[in-house]
Amino acid sequence: MIIGLPKEIKPCEYRVGLTPDGVKRLVHFGHEVLVQEGAGVSAGFEDSQYLNAGAKLIERASEVWENADLIVKVKEPQPSEYTLLKKNQVLFSYLHLAIESELTEVLLEKKITAISYETIQTDDGALPLLIPMSEIAGKMSVQIAASLLEKNNKGKGILLGGVPGVERGKIVILGAGHVGISAAKIAVGLGADVSVLDINIKKLRYIEELLGSGIKTYLATKENISKLTKDADALIGAVLVAGAKTPCLVGEDIVKNMPQGSVIIDLSINQGGIVETMDRYTTLDNPTFVKHGVIHYSVDNISSAVARTSTLALTNETQRYLEALVNKGIIEAIKSDSSIARGVNTFRGKLTNEAVAQSLDEEFTHLTELTGF
Numbered sequence: 001m002i003i004g005l006p007k008e009i010k011p012c013e014y015r016v017g018l019t020p021d022g023v024k025r026l027v028h029f030g031h032e033v034l035v036q037e038g039a040g041v042s043a044g045f046e047d048s049q050y051l052n053a054g055a056k057l058i059e060r061a062s063e064v065w066e067n068a069d070l071i072v073k074v075k076e077p078q079p080s081e082y083t084l085l086k087k088n089q090v091l092f093s094y095l096h097l098a099i100e101s102e103l104t105e106v107l108l109e110k111k112i113t114a115i116s117y118e119t120i121q122t123d124d125g126a127l128p129l130l131i132p133m134s135e136i137a138g139k140m141s142v143q144i145a146a147s148l149l150e151k152n153n154k155g156k157g158i159l160l161g162g163v164p165g166v167e168r169g170k171i172v173i174l175g176a177g178h179v180g181i182s183a184a185k186i187a188v189g190l191g192a193d194v195s196v197l198d199i200n201i202k203k204l205r206y207i208e209e210l211l212g213s214g215i216k217t218y219l220a221t222k223e224n225i226s227k228l229t230k231d232a233d234a235l236i237g238a239v240l241v242a243g244a245k246t247p248c249l250v251g252e253d254i255v256k257n258m259p260q261g262s263v264i265i266d267l268s269i270n271q272g273g274i275v276e277t278m279d280r281y282t283t284l285d286n287p288t289f290v291k292h293g294v295i296h297y298s299v300d301n302i303s304s305a306v307a308r309t310s311t312l313a314l315t316n317e318t319q320r321y322l323e324a325l326v327n328k329g330i331i332e333a334i335k336s337d338s339s340i341a342r343g344v345n346t347f348r349g350k351l352t353n354e355a356v357a358q359s360l361d362e363e364f365t366h367l368t369e370l371t372g373f
Helices: 020-028 047-052 061-067 079-084 101-109 131-148 178-190 201-214 222-229 252-256 302-328 330-336 338-343 354-360 367-371
Strands: 002-005 032-036 056-058 070-072 090-093 113-116 170-174 193-198 215-219 234-237 263-266 288-291 294-297 344-347
Touching: 002 061, 020 032, 020 047, 020 302, 032 047, 032 061, 047 056, 061 079, 070 302, 079 101, 090 302, 101 344, 101 354, 113 338, 131 178, 131 234, 131 263, 131 294, 131 302, 170 178, 170 222, 178 193, 178 201, 193 201, 193 222, 201 215, 215 222, 222 252, 302 330, 302 338, 330 338, 330 367, 338 344, 344 367
Parallel strands: 002 032, 002 070, 032 056, 070 090, 090 113, 170 193, 170 234, 193 215, 234 263, 263 294
Antiparallel strands: 113 344, 288 294
16 A cells, blocks of 8 residues: 655644654555655654655655555645545544534545544543543643743743742643543642542542542532632643534633633643633644633644654554554454544545534434445
8 A cells, every 4th residue: 555644734733643663664564655755854753764764755745645545644634735635545644523524525525534543442432542642732731831820921920839838829620531630640740739620420530549639529510610710720621522522611701700810721622622712723833812811722733842752652553553554454444443443534425423423413324334344
């Protein structure tokens, strides 16, 4: 199979979908890998490393897209890449189609087999290709909150860990999954006053067992969210509904009642976000805006800021699925691995992920109707 690795063009996206070691493995299995020049430079991988691994270096992105059977990326195709998608091509990437109706229509029209990292799901409900980025984003969110709370960044002038005789900074984390747990670990480590909310009591029990008396846990009701955010220094949104658009849990009325100079970091923004006032995406080079006196951070690729770490963490997980797809063939890989089958969002012009279909109010077709197994 011919595998294509184009350079990411989304603003401030520094990660890359394949490492030189990953390319070497694919070439060893007899596949051809086309790598656009400069694709891995921002993540610390030089063209010479890909060349030495057996890749063919290609100058123009259009040539990679045109000649590849399967495209591997990190982020969803951008509008300027829509015309580059080839009919019946396979796309392996983060896609977040629940909020990408235009891209979804393109994938359906071109009959792309779109396999989305964030919806590959094991039988026990785990999301193996989302977990590493969730862990990184969760840890980074607290670092970012601490910086934004500094007065020179228009924050409250709060030190999260406090000092003897001075109250600690208050962090509220909405969601107790992998993102929330990672954020809580760092927040507790800094000495902050940490509250975690979730609708799942089992998750709250687990995070209490993990972090002990360093945190307080609450059921995620509107009343509790309102009460805890009223004097919070930072709110971190860490909610995920696999494949679906995230619900709005923090209304504008709640934001208006937050302290001036406080911070909201919505890590759910790439699935629509949980905060009503997060009405735009921001980028790593211009990450914030202020509304009702509250600093809003809505970067949807926060992990890209640590591109080297993120690329290695991501490809540690994606490589085995990619190898299954190219070594077994797409149909056999889908047939033999239910987690890959769950990752298929579009197939032969049909929308095959139910959560995405519901979010977009589109027709859902079960994958078994199209594959015969």
